[in-house]
Amino acid sequence: MKTLRMLLMGMLFHLKHSSRSPFEIGSFVVVPIVQATLAVYLFRAAAEPQKLLQAAVGAGMMGVWSSVLFGAGGAIQMQRWQGTLEMLMLAPRRPVMVFLPITLANGAMGSYALLATLAWGRVLYGIELDFAHPFAFPVAALVTVLSLGAFGILLASLFILVRHANAFMNALEYPIWLLSGMLLPIASLPAWTGPIAAALPTTWGARALREATAGGAVWPSLGLCAVISAVCLGLGALALVHVERKARAAATLALA
């Protein structure tokens, strides 16, 4: 209970902090419009109205992913630049509990991007928002956000452990969009990408959302998404313990 309260309060705190950044405000308004437009023009050719909604959901998932990759992936770096990393690490908690509120906030910002993309799609392009499973959709969206928060923890620690993380991060964005089938159906990618895609929680999250909009069995995909995320969270938590020790040994918690 106490931990849940801390996670929730921490998430709201970091959401509030990000929402006050002039940079983030720009991307809050602009990015969803761009994504909605992208969805419409990329897919209008194929234009059955049902496809259009799917495309908008896919584009929205790209927003979720960007926010997890750049926000959560860079979470530790960001705190270091702000000079707040040392004060965070002094909390008498497991490192994963210190960073989870931050990556969850990023997941929530992503979910906003998804909903805003849909809203703009409705307002600007008249995309019909008739969901195949209107009740499963919000559940799927919530689980996907949580799972992205968990996945973000794994990324955050890997980005610290891997040198040249920034280049790595930029290189990762498009492949994962493709791999997790946010833009293209997985079936149209080369066969070797299949196992990689199947291992990413984003694949199953995107799939659950697509099924909730266009029809299909939502719950198995969502279940897989949750399970893989739990594994990511566990691995991320272990990696973070290692990251923390390494940073204390190498004196990299403070901005030198």
Add this chain to the structure above:
Amino acid sequence: MDYAIEAEGLRRTYRSRTGWLRPRTTEVHAVRGVDLTVGRGELFGLLGPNGAGKTTTIKMLNTLLIPSAGTARICGFDVVKQTREVRRRIGYVFGGDRGLYERLTALDNLRYFAELYGVPARDQKRRIAELLELVKLTGRENERVEGYSRGMRQRLHIARGLLHEPEVIFLDEPSIGVDPVAARDLRATVANLAATGTTVLLTTHYMAEADELCDRIAVISEGEIQALGTPAELRHRADGRRVLEIEAYGVPTDALEDLQKLPGVREAAVEERGQVQVVTVQSDADADVQADVLRRLNGVRIGRVTSREPTLEDAYVAIIAAASRVAA
């Protein structure tokens, strides 16, 4: 005796890689074997010149750095192996204006850290109100930190460091950038913390502050403790000396070396105080060096000349000078 802080043979070496084509590793031996014990409720001062290793020592004690060698315990818990137990019991305040969430208010910041540091939900409101009162930020708590002055940020740091009522608090130059009245309040706060049983480890560059507050002081330079004792004991190091203070304008740089060589002179230093320079000459109490010193400063415009008993600062200067002579 039950100690709040124990350190044995603490060392810390920083390795950094420089150069790109031909990378070279440079090593800085920041702390070279520090032993100290601080009793519960004691107010312990760590003094030393810039780069002496004070912050490094503090960061090893508060778990932010792993020592290269040696061990340390806080309230009996090992700083490397029992990190969480240690963190539950310590607070950390550093000087400077970073380390806060700028775009949010002081209240937001305090609420978040209270939650993160495990202050029980039902106590948070009361505790935060008390601390805002203590650091005199009541009424300003709903303003964003980015609009705060340096001193206000510093006071907010202090409030944050005390949120979870730590048993041991590390204050690394807490009075930096704080105005004289606020600095006096801060000293009262620190004294009060120690009086109510909190152990305080304080670093400062203000001798008067250390003299007034500290039960014991360690003077550290070149990563080693050069002297350790009560302020009175440290002052005794300058016993048998007298201090000559001369206000002057335009002292030539080579004059100090000559002064140091005069018979009976132990230390000579010069300090800028606005327009005027103050030459401080420590000599054996039985030697009257005034005439010799003034003769050497012939041609320099001289203001007031005073002869006085040594202070803690004079003792400090003597200790540091002796240490750097040994190192050289």
